[in-house]
Amino acid sequence: MGSQPVNPACRARLAALRGWGQGPYSWGAMPPTVAPLKIGDHQIWPPLVLAPMSGVTNKTMRALYKPFGLGLTVTEFVSSNALKYGSKRTMEMIDQHGLEKPVATQLWGDDPVTMAAAAKVVRECGADIVDINFGCPAPKVTKTHGGSACLRDVDRCEEIMRAVVEAVDCPVTMKMRLGWTEDQMVYVDVAQRAQKVGIRAVTLHARTARQFYKGSANWEHIKRLKQNLDIPVIGNGDLDDAHLAMTRMRESGVDAIMLGRATLGNPWLISQIADLMEGREARPTPPPAERLRFCIVHYRRMVDELGEKRAVPQMRRHVALYLKGIPGAAVIREQIMRIDRADEAIRVIDDAIARIEDAAVVAA
Ligand SMILES: Cc1cc2nc3c(=O)[nH]c(=O)nc-3n(C[C@H](O)[C@H](O)[C@H](O)COP(=O)(O)O)c2cc1C
Structure with a gap:
C-alpha cells in the first residue's frame, strides 16, 4: 500500500498536546493497515469518523477531539426547516469556517425542496460535505417524518437525496439505520438508490429505528451492505475498544468506521484506533x-x-x-x-x- 498521507496539522497538534510521536514508534515509519477514505475529492486519513451526536458534538468538542486522530467530523444534526428561520443557535451550528477540516454538516427533514435549500445554505457556510440524516429515531424528529421515519418511504428518501445532490457542488453523504422495524430492513435498497443519485458515501448504524439503542449493532448487516455497494461504506455501532474496532472493520470490509458514545470521556480510544490504522501498537490509556x-x-x-x-x-x-x-x-x-x-x-x-x-x- 506504500506510505499513506497523515494529516500533518493533526500530527503536529497531537504531538504538541501529549508529547506523543516521540515514543517507541516514529510517525509514518510503519505501513498503514488500512487505506484512506475517499469522499469525492476528499482523501480522509485516517478513515476514522466522529459520530454526530446532538447536544454533544458541538464545534468546541469536535475541535478538541479531532487532534486525537479523527479523519472526519460531522456536526450535530440541523433541521432543514429551522434553517428557514436562521436562529442564532442554528447559525452557530452550521458555521464551519474554522480549523476543523474537512467537516460534514448534517441535515434532517422530509421535504426534498426544503432539504435542497438547506443544503445550499450549509454549503455556503463552509460545509465540505453535506450529510443527510435517515437515522434519528427520536420521536420529536420522526413525528414530522424526518430522520429514520424517512425509511418508511424509500421513494421519498430517493427524492430527498437527488434534490440535495443536485443543489450543491460538494459531496453529499447519507447516514441511516437498518430500517424502521425488523420487518422493514430497507438499508440495501435505500443505499443503492443513494448510489444511483450520486451520494458519495453511506454510513450505516446497524440497528433499526424501533431498537433505539437497545440490543447490539449487527455488523453482519454492515458487511452485507458493503458487498452490495460500490461507493464507500462507513460502519457504525458499539465500537468501544480499539482491537474490536479493527476486527469489525476487517471482517465487514468497510472503508471507514464511525465512533460515537465510547469516545465521550475517552478520546484516547480515537488515538488507539488511529495507532492501529497507522500500523503501530495502540498506546495505553493515560493514567x-x-x-x-x-x-x-x-x-x-x-x-x-x-x-x-x-x-x-x-x-x-x-x-x-x-x-x-x-x-x-x-x-x-x-x-x-x-x-x-x-x-x-x-x-x-x-x-x-x-x-x-x-x-x-x-x-x-
Ligand atoms: C446523544 C446522542 C445524540 C445523537 N445525535 C445524532 C445526530 O445528531 N445525528 C445522527 O446521525 N446520529 C446521532 N446519534 C447517533 C450516533 O451518531 C451513532 O450512530 C450511535 O450513537 C451509534 O454509534 P455508537 O455505538 O458508536 O455510539 C446520536 C447518538 C447519541 C448517543
Whole structure:
C-alpha cells in the first residue's frame, strides 16, 4: 500500500498536546493497515469518523477531539426547516469556517425542496460535505417524518437525496439505520438508490429505528451492505475498544468506521484506533490524573467558547464520563452535579488530581 498521507496539522497538534510521536514508534515509519477514505475529492486519513451526536458534538468538542486522530467530523444534526428561520443557535451550528477540516454538516427533514435549500445554505457556510440524516429515531424528529421515519418511504428518501445532490457542488453523504422495524430492513435498497443519485458515501448504524439503542449493532448487516455497494461504506455501532474496532472493520470490509458514545470521556480510544490504522501498537490509556487534566482543558475550552451558563450544565455529563474508572468517582460526580460555577467545578477536579497524585507518591 506504500506510505499513506497523515494529516500533518493533526500530527503536529497531537504531538504538541501529549508529547506523543516521540515514543517507541516514529510517525509514518510503519505501513498503514488500512487505506484512506475517499469522499469525492476528499482523501480522509485516517478513515476514522466522529459520530454526530446532538447536544454533544458541538464545534468546541469536535475541535478538541479531532487532534486525537479523527479523519472526519460531522456536526450535530440541523433541521432543514429551522434553517428557514436562521436562529442564532442554528447559525452557530452550521458555521464551519474554522480549523476543523474537512467537516460534514448534517441535515434532517422530509421535504426534498426544503432539504435542497438547506443544503445550499450549509454549503455556503463552509460545509465540505453535506450529510443527510435517515437515522434519528427520536420521536420529536420522526413525528414530522424526518430522520429514520424517512425509511418508511424509500421513494421519498430517493427524492430527498437527488434534490440535495443536485443543489450543491460538494459531496453529499447519507447516514441511516437498518430500517424502521425488523420487518422493514430497507438499508440495501435505500443505499443503492443513494448510489444511483450520486451520494458519495453511506454510513450505516446497524440497528433499526424501533431498537433505539437497545440490543447490539449487527455488523453482519454492515458487511452485507458493503458487498452490495460500490461507493464507500462507513460502519457504525458499539465500537468501544480499539482491537474490536479493527476486527469489525476487517471482517465487514468497510472503508471507514464511525465512533460515537465510547469516545465521550475517552478520546484516547480515537488515538488507539488511529495507532492501529497507522500500523503501530495502540498506546495505553493515560493514567487517571492525566485524564482529569484533559477534562479540565475540555471544561475551560467550553466555558471560553460557550460562556459559563451554557458550558456548566453540558460539562456535568462530560465530567461524569471522564471520571469513569477514577478512584472516588461517585463522590466527585455528586459534587459536580450540584455546582453551578465553572471555577468551583474545576477546583473539585483539581483536588481529585492532587489526591490521586498524593496516593501514588505514598504507594511508591
Ligand atoms: C446523544 C446522542 C445524540 C445523537 N445525535 C445524532 C445526530 O445528531 N445525528 C445522527 O446521525 N446520529 C446521532 N446519534 C447517533 C450516533 O451518531 C451513532 O450512530 C450511535 O450513537 C451509534 O454509534 P455508537 O455505538 O458508536 O455510539 C446520536 C447518538 C447519541 C448517543
